[in-house]
Amino acid sequence: MIQRKKYNLLIPSEKTQWLKDRHPNINSTELGALFNISKYATEFTLYHDKKAPDPPYFEDNDRMRAGRFLEPSIAEYAASELGIQCIDWDEYYFDPEIRQGTSFDYMLIAAKDNELNGAILEIKNVDQYIWRSDDSEWTDQNMPGYIEAQVQHQMKLSGVHHCVVAALVGGNDLKFYQRAFNHVIADNIDFVVKRFWNRIENNDEPDPDYSRDSDYILSMNKVTNGGIYDAAEDLHLLALVSEYDRNRKTAKASAETLKEIKAEISMIVGDNEEIIIPGWNCSFRSNKNGARTFRLTQATECENE
Secondary structure (H helix, E strand, O other), X not given: OOXXXXXXXXXXXXXHHHHHHHOOOEEOOOHHHHHOOOOOOOHHHHHHHHHOOOOOOOOOOHXXXXXXXXXXXXXXXXXXXXXXXXXXXXXXXXXXXXXXXXXXXXXXXXXXXOOOOOOEEEEEEEOHHHHHOOOXXXXXXXXXXXXXXXXXXXXXXXXXXXXXXEEEEOOOEEEEEEEEOOHHHHHHHHHHHHHHHHHHHOOOOOOOOHXXXXXHHHHHOOOOOOOEEEOOOOHHHHHHHHXXXXXXXXXXXXXXXXXXXXXXXXXXXXXXXXXXXXXXXXXXXXXXXXXXXXXXXXXXXXXXX
């Protein structure tokens, strides 16, 4: 059964409570990770975030601050262009049984078109360079997949069957996307959310995507236990170490490639800091700043005897 709670997110204590209340749920902005279409997370990172007792901390940045100030103006501009009005929708809807939740931007009111009266108004502020980039999912008709999933999830939990996304591109080009509720997508949402929570309950960790998850993985085991990982018979780890050494000696090797290999090694050795590998001196110790540093040198003949 859907439940609702009201928050004033301008009050720090209420925003803190809102973050705590939404942590045990899969929220609309997180849903894309379960379909592997999120720009910001993977199922692997979401799994570890939800396993943690507290919500993750995200440091505020200029884009986020600008978005908070611009959002009301974009909403007012969008409502004016549509010839209707909008009001804040400051409630959190959640289903404690399936553990899903969603927040909203605005609700459209006073619309002559009954489909839009009471509809969700979602605001997006889009950088013109992101819009025009070669890998952009934005077009005049289509939005990125994770936003499509977000608004379907919002409609599913609210019971509202229409949503308008107003995207302001480059500060002056306002684009509208109207979406209707899709029962098939709603059923798929329930399926992937239930599957995710089953994974949590069974400690069934998703496979990481090292091309996307490397930074997250390298931040996971910052504290070492001083232990030793014996890789004498671990052929896969030996292959990774050889690949790392080969790539760092290659001028064309990128920092991203080396980071991906280090992340995979980190997943294998866990919080151990010494690694025993024939022919190599290898460690993954924490430095004075709390970050783990991977060191690899070839062992001398004397050390090998």
